Amino acid sequence: MPGGRGHKWRWRGCSRRMVRFLDPALLLLLHRGRAHGYTLLEQLAEFGLTGLNPSVIYRTLRDMEDMGWVTSTWDEEQTQGPPRRVYSITAEGDNALARWVQDLGETRDLIDHFVTAYQQHITEDEGEYH
Amino acid sequence: MPGGRGHKWRWRGCSRRMVRFLDPALLLLLHRGRAHGYTLLEQLAEFGLTGLNPSVIYRTLRDMEDMGWVTSTWDEEQTQGPPRRVYSITAEGDNALARWVQDLGETRDLIDHFVTAYQQHITEDEGEYH
C-alpha cells in the first residue's frame, strides 16, 4: 500500500512520540466548532503550523474521517466560492484528542528532561575549565 | 534518491517541528562522552526511546557522520565481541545540539500552549452545562 496513510502500522516503534502536531491541532480547532478546511488552514497558525500546503490539511481531515474522529457534510449555505465541506468532531474524536493531550504532556516532560540534562551537562563542562 | 536520508529537503514544511527526538538524544549522549552504537541503544532509554531497532541507531549515526556532527573510529581495545565503531561528537555536532535544544524549547512552548488551550476549552464546555 504505497502512498495512503495506513491505519494499522503507525506508532509501531517509539521514535515518533512527537510526530504530527497537525492531528491534535485540527481536533482541537474542530472541538471549538465545526469548520471547513480552508478556514482551518489559517487557524492552524495558532499552533505554529503555518505555510502548510492545503492538500496536507485536506488529506489529514479525510484520514481522520476514515478513522471516525470527524464527520463531514457539504455546507448548505454557499458563500464566496465552490461548495465547502464542513467538518465536525465526533465522540471518538473527543477521545482521540484527550489521548493526544495526554501524549503531548508526556512528550513535554521528556523535552523538559532533555533540556535540563543538556544545561546541566553544559554547566559541568564550564566547571572543568577552572 | 529513494531510500537514504537526504540532506537538503528536511524541514521543508513546518509540520515536522517535533519530529525526531533521536538525533538530539544521540548528540547529547555523545556530548557526555564517546560511545559505540550498542551502548547508545541502551542509554537512549533515558529519553524515552526504548525498543528501537538497532539498525535505526546505526543508520542515524552514519547519517550524522555524513553531516559532520560526529566522527567515528574503530575501537582499539577489543572486548566482548567484534570490533566496535566508536563515535565522538564534533564542534559541528555541538552546534547542532544547541540548535536542537533551542528548537525543542520552542516545541515545548507550543505544547504548553496547546494543552492550556485544550483545558481552557474543556472547562468552558463544563460551564455551558449550568
Added chain:
DNA sequence: TTTCTCTATTGACAAATTGCAAATAGTGTG
C-alpha cells in the same frame, strides 16, 4: 571443534509519510 549465545554492525528492501504541482470548480470583478 562444533554449536550456541551474546555482542556488534551493516545493507537491502518494504512500508509509510510528506511535499508539491496540477486539475477541477464556483463566485465575483473589470
Added chain:
DNA sequence: CACACTATTTGCAATTTGTCAATAGAGAAA
C-alpha cells in the same frame, strides 16, 4: 471573457521509517 480568489481533490515523487537477514568476533557449553 479573462482574472483573481475561494475551496477541494488527485496523483506521484521525494523522503523517512521499520524490519529482516547477513556478517562476524568472542566466550561458554557439549
